[in-house]
Amino acid sequence: MKRIIPYAHELLQEVVQDGDVAIDATCGNGHDTLLLSRLVGINGEVHSFDIQEQAITNTSQLLKENHVTNVQLHLDGHENVDKYLHDKAVRAAIFNLGYLPGEDHSIITKPETTIEAIQKIQDRLVTGGRIVLVIYHGHEGGREEKESVVSYCEALDQKHFEVTRYEFINQINRPPFVVAIEKRK
Template sequence: MLIPSTLASARHYITSHLKQVDPAHDPVVVMDATIGNGHDTLFLAEIVHPQGKVYGFDIQPEAISTTTKRLEQANLLDVVELHLLGHERFDEVIPADLCGKLEAVMFNLGYLPHGNPSIITRPDTTITALDKLSEWLAPGGVITLALYTGHPGGQEEADAVVKWASSLPAKSFQVMWQQILNRHHAPSLVVVEKR
C-alpha cells in the first residue's frame, strides 16, 4: 500500500529524526506519553538502545504491567523508565536538566486497546502536556499525535489538539496533519517539529 497507516507514518517521522541525532554527543532521550500496550514504547526502546532513555507514562496499572513484560521479553527494560502517572505530569519525574533535550514524543490518544473504554485521554491533560513539551522538545525534535475520534470524547480531544497545533508560531514549529478523507472515524496524525 502506497499510503501509510497513521502508526507507520508516526514511526517514520520519529525514525527519520532520530537517525540524524548523534548519540555520541548526548544520550538520546525520548518519551511515550501514552504507553498503552507498550508497542510504541518498545519501538522507541529499540531505536535508542543501548545509550538512550525512554520515559513512558500511563494512568492504568495494566498498561505498565503489559509494557514491562513486553520490554522484558525484548531485553530492553534497562533503557526504559515507566511511570504510573498522567502525561501532563511528566516534568515531575523527568530530570529538569533534560528540558530542551527531548528528541521525540509519541502520543496515541484515546483508550487502552482491549481495556476499559471509559478511561480515555482528555483534552485538558493532553493540552497541558503539549504546552510543557513545546518547551522540553529539543531543536529539531518531533511530537507525533495519533488522534482517534470513534469513541465518546475523541472528537473533542482531536479538535483541541488540532487547535493547539495550529496556534504554534510558524517561526518556531512546523506542523502537519495527515488524514484519511474517505473513511468515517479514521485515525489522523498530527506531527509537530521544533525548528
C-alpha cells in the same frame, strides 16, 4: 500509501538517534515504547507514561521479553512529565490519544491534560525534535479532544514550530490521523 501507525513511526525514526531522550506519553501495550527504546539505544533513555496499572504491566512484560533496560515506566499522567524529566532535552515524543483497546473504554486521554503535556514537552524539544500525535476520535469524548488538540496545534507560532497533519479523508468510521509538531531552528 502509508498507514497511520507506520507513518507515525517513520516520523520518529527519521529524527531519533542513539543516546537521545524520548517519551511515550501513552504507553498502553508498549509498542511505541519498544520502538523508541530501540531507536535511542543503550546510551539513550525512554520515559513512558500511563495512568492504568494494566498498561504499565503490559508494557513492562513486553520490555522484559525484549531484554530492554533503557526505559523508565511511570504510572502517572503525562501532564506530570516535568516531574521526571527536570530540564532534560527531548528529541521526540509520541501520544496515542483515546482508550486502551481491550480495556475500559471510559479511561481516555483528555484535552486539558493532553495539551498540558504537549506544552511541557514542546518546551524541552531540541531543534528538529518532534511530537507525534496519533489522534483517535471515534469514541465518546474523542471529538472534543480532537478539536481542542488540533486548535492548540494550529495556533503554535510558525516561527518556532512546523505542524503537519496526515489523514485518509475518504475512510468511514472516523479513522485516526496524525498531527506532528517539529521544533524549528
